[in-house]
Amino acid sequence: MPSKTFKGRPILPGNCEGEALVSRSGFNTLASFQKSVILRSKKAICSDQNNADIYQKEMTGKILCIPQTIGSTTGGLVLQTIAKIGNGPKAILFSEHIDSLAAAGVIMADIWGNHRFIVVDQLGPDFLSSIEQGQTLKITEDGTITIQ
Amino acid sequence: MQLTPEENDILSGKKGEVLQKVMKTVVTYGETFGADHLVPISGSPHLVTSFGANTIKPYFEMIDELINAGLTSKENFTVDPRPMEYDKLNPGFIEKIAFNLIFGKQKDYEVQLKKLGLKNKNAFTCACYLPEVGNIPVKGDYLAWSESSAVVYANSVLGARTNRNSAGIDLMCDIVGKAPHFGLLTDEGRKATWLVEIKTSTRPNAQLLGSAIGMKVMEDVPYIVGLDAHLGEGLNPTTESYLKDMGAATASNGAVGLYHVENITPEAVEQGRSLLNPNYQTYLIDDAELAKVYAAYPILWSITGIRPDYVFIGCPHLARLQLENWIDLLVDALQKNKLNKVSVPVYLFTAPDIQEAYINEKPDTYQALLSHNIHITTICPLMFMNNPLCGKKPIVTNSNKLRTYTTARFYTDPEILNIAITGKLPENSGGK
Numbered sequence: 336m337p338s339k340t341f342k343g344r345p346i347l348p349g350n351c352e353g354e355a356l357v358s359r360s361g362f363n364t365l366a367s368f369q370k371s372v373i374l375r376s377k378k379a380i381c382s383d384q385n386n387a388d389i390y391q392k393e394m395t396g397k398i399l400c401i402p403q404t405i406g407s408t409t410g411g412l413v414l415q416t417i418a419k420i421g422n423g424p425k426a427i428l429f430s431e432h433i434d435s436l437a438a439a440g441v442i443m444a445d446i447w448g449n450h451r452f453i454v455v456d457q458l459g460p461d462f463l464s465s466i467e468q469g470q471t472l473k474i475t476e477d478g479t480i481t482i483q
Numbered sequence: 484m485q486l487t488p489e490e491n492d493i494l495s496g497k498k499g500e501v502l503q504k505v506m507k508t509v510v511t512y513g514e515t516f517g518a519d520h521l522v523p524i525s526g527s528p529h530l531v532t533s534f535g536a537n538t539i540k541p542y543f544e545m546i547d548e549l550i551n552a553g554l555t556s557k558e559n560f561t562v563d564p565r566p567m568e569y570d571k572l573n574p575g576f577i578e579k580i581a582f583n584l585i586f587g588k589q590k591d592y593e594v595q596l597k598k599l600g601l602k603n604k605n606a607f608t609c610a611c612y613l614p615e616v617g618n619i620p621v622k623g624d625y626l627a628w629s630e631s632s633a634v635v636y637a638n639s640v641l642g643a644r645t646n647r648n649s650a651g652i653d654l655m656c657d658i659v660g661k662a663p664h665f666g667l668l669t670d671e672g673r674k675a676t677w678l679v680e681i682k683t684s685t686r687p688n689a690q691l692l693g694s695a696i697g698m699k700v701m702e703d704v705p706y707i708v709g710l711d712a713h714l715g716e717g718l719n720p721t722t723e724s725y726l727k728d729m730g731a732a733t734a735s736n737g738a739v740g741l742y743h744v745e746n747i748t749p750e751a752v753e754q755g756r757s758l759l760n761p762n763y764q765t766y767l768i769d770d771a772e773l774a775k776v777y778a779a780y781p782i783l784w785s786i787t788g789i790r791p792d793y794v795f796i797g798c799p800h801l802a803r804l805q806l807e808n809w810i811d812l813l814v815d816a817l818q819k820n821k822l823n824k825v826s827v828p829v830y831l832f833t834a835p836d837i838q839e840a841y842i843n844e845k846p847d848t849y850q851a852l853l854s855h856n857i858h859i860t861t862i863c864p865l866m867f868m869n870n871p872l873c874g875k876k877p878i879v880t881n882s883n884k885l886r887t888y889t890t891a892r893f894y895t896d897p898e899i900l901n902i903a904i905t906g907k908l909p910e911n912s913g914g915k
Contacts, residue, residue, distance in 0.1 A: 375538065411649030434702075439648065
C-alpha cells in the first residue's frame with residue numbers, strides 16, 4: 336500500500352516514528368489522563384468513558400491524532416504533569432488549529448519542564464479519516480506526516 | 484509578534500532568567516494563535532488552580548521557581564474554590580483520609596498563592612465577579628482568566644475581554660501584566676457565527692438552555708434572541724444569576740467563551756444584530772428541543788432509583804439572591820409538609836464572603852438551617868466528587884456543569900426541591 340503524506344504547522348517540531356492512536360471526536364485531556372495522573376502509573380490508559388475511539392486504550396508512547404482537545408481548563412496542567420511523569424504520548428497531531436488549552440500545556444511542558452511533545456496542527460479534516468488505529472506514522476520536523 | 488522595547492528586554496533575559504521564561508511562555512502561546520501584540524491587563528486577575536493536589540507536582544515546582552525569583556502577580560488575584568471545608572461538609576472518616584492524600588499539598592499551595600498575590604483569605608470562589616467578592620472587571624477590560632464559567636460571564640455579561648485560557652497561562656500573563664491580543668480580545672473574534680432563537684412557551688431552564696447551546700455551537704459565539712421575552716430587557720441581579728448558570732452550561736457542554744443576548748448583554752444592547760457574521764448558522768430552541776437534551780443526559784449511577792446521599796446546589800457558586808431564594812423555598816416546603824428536616828441533606832455552595840455575611844447577619848436562621856440539615860459551604864462540589872470515594876455516592880444536583888464532570892444526576896429546580904423534601908426521585912425524569 337503506498338504511503339500517504341500530510342503537511343501541517345509544526346508548533347513544537349521534531350522527528351519521530353510511532354503508532355497512531357486516533358480520536359475522531361474532541362480529546363478530553365482531563366478525563367483521559369485523570370486516572371493515570373492520580374495513580375502516577377507508568378502506562379497511561381485512557382479513562383474517558385465518553386470517548387469510544389480510545390477508551391481503555393494505552394496512550395503512552397503513542398502518536399495521538401485528534402481534532403482538538405476539549406473539557407476542563409485544567410487540561411494544560413494535565414499535559415504539563417504527564418510530561419513530567421513520562422507516561423504521555425510522544426507526539427500530538429491536530430487535524431484542526433490547536434486549541435488554547437492544549438497549546439498552553441505543551442508550551443509550558445517545553446519551557447518549564449524541558450519536555451517536548453512533538454506537536455503539529457492544521458493537518459486538515461482528511462487527516463483523521465485517512466488513519467486507522469495502530470498504523471505507523473513518521474513525523475519530520477517540517478510538519479510532514481507520513482502514514483506508512 | 485510586535486513587542487515593545489521593554490517586552491523585548493524581558494524576552495532577551497535582561498530582567499532575569501525566570502521572567503524571561505514567563506515572557507517566552509506568553510509570547511509563544513500568543514504566536515501560536517497569531518497574536519500581533521500584547522495588551523496590558525486592566526482588570527483584576529483570577530486563577531483557576533485552587534487545589535493542592537499531590538499529582539500536579541510540576542506546577543508547584545514552577546510556582547517555587549517564580550517565587551524564588553521574587554516574581555508576583557502584577558495585581559492581587561482571586562482563585563477558584565478550595566476542595567475541602569470539613570466543618571461545613573464532612574465527607575466521612577475514610578473519605579477524609581482520601582481527601583488528605585489527594586489534596587495533601589493544599590496548605591503549602593495556599594502559602595505559595597499568598598506569596599504570589601492572593602487577594603485575601605476569602606478569595607476562593609469560581610464566581611469572583613459577584614458584588615460581595617468584588618473582582619468585577621468593567622466593559623473593555625483585558626484579562627487572562629481561565630475558569631471557564633468566569634471567562635464566559637466576564638466576556639458576555641460584563642463585556643470584559645478574555646480568552647478561554649488554560650491553568651498556568653493565567654498566572655504567566657498576570658505576572659507580566661500582559662495578554663496576547665487574539666481571539667476574544669479582538670473585535671472580530673467577538674462576532675457571532677450562530678443565531679440562536681428561543682421559542683419556548685415559558686422561561687427556559689438556564690442549565691438546559693446553556694447545555695443545548697454549548698452542544699450545538701461548541702467553541703463558537705452565539706447571538707441569542709427571544710430570551711428578553713422571558714427575562715426582560717437589560718441586566719438586573721435575577722438576570723445576571725440566570726446568565727451565570729446558563730453560561731456555565733454553555734462552557735461545560737461546549738467550549739463557549741462568549742455569548743450575546745439581544746437587548747440584554749452590553750455588546751448586544753450597543754451593537755444589536757450587527758454582531759452577527761454574514762454567514763451565520765441558525766439554531767431554534769423550543770420546549771421539545773430542551774426536553775430532548777434533558778432526556779439524553781446519561782445516568783452514571785451504578786444503582787439507579789435509590790435515595791440520594793446529598794443534594795448539591797451551586798455550581799458555579801450561588802449569588803446571594805440565589806442562596807436566599809433556595810433557603811426560602813426549602814424552609815417553606817418544610818413548613819408546608821410539617822417537617823423539621825429535609826429528607827436528603829442539602830448543601831448550598833457559595834462564595835466565602837457570602838457565607839460569612841449570611842452567618843453574621845442571620846445567626847439564628849443559620850442555626851435553624853443546620854437543624855433542618857441544610858448547609859452552606861464554600862468548596863467546589865466538583866473537587867468534592869473528584870475524591871473517588873465521594874464520586875461513587877448518589878448525588879443529585881441542579882447544575883449541568885457538575886453533572887457533566889461527575890456522576891451527579893441532574894434534575895430541574897422543582898424536582899430538586901421535591902427530592903430534598905421527600906427523598907424520592909421523580910419517575911421518567913433525570914436522564915436515561
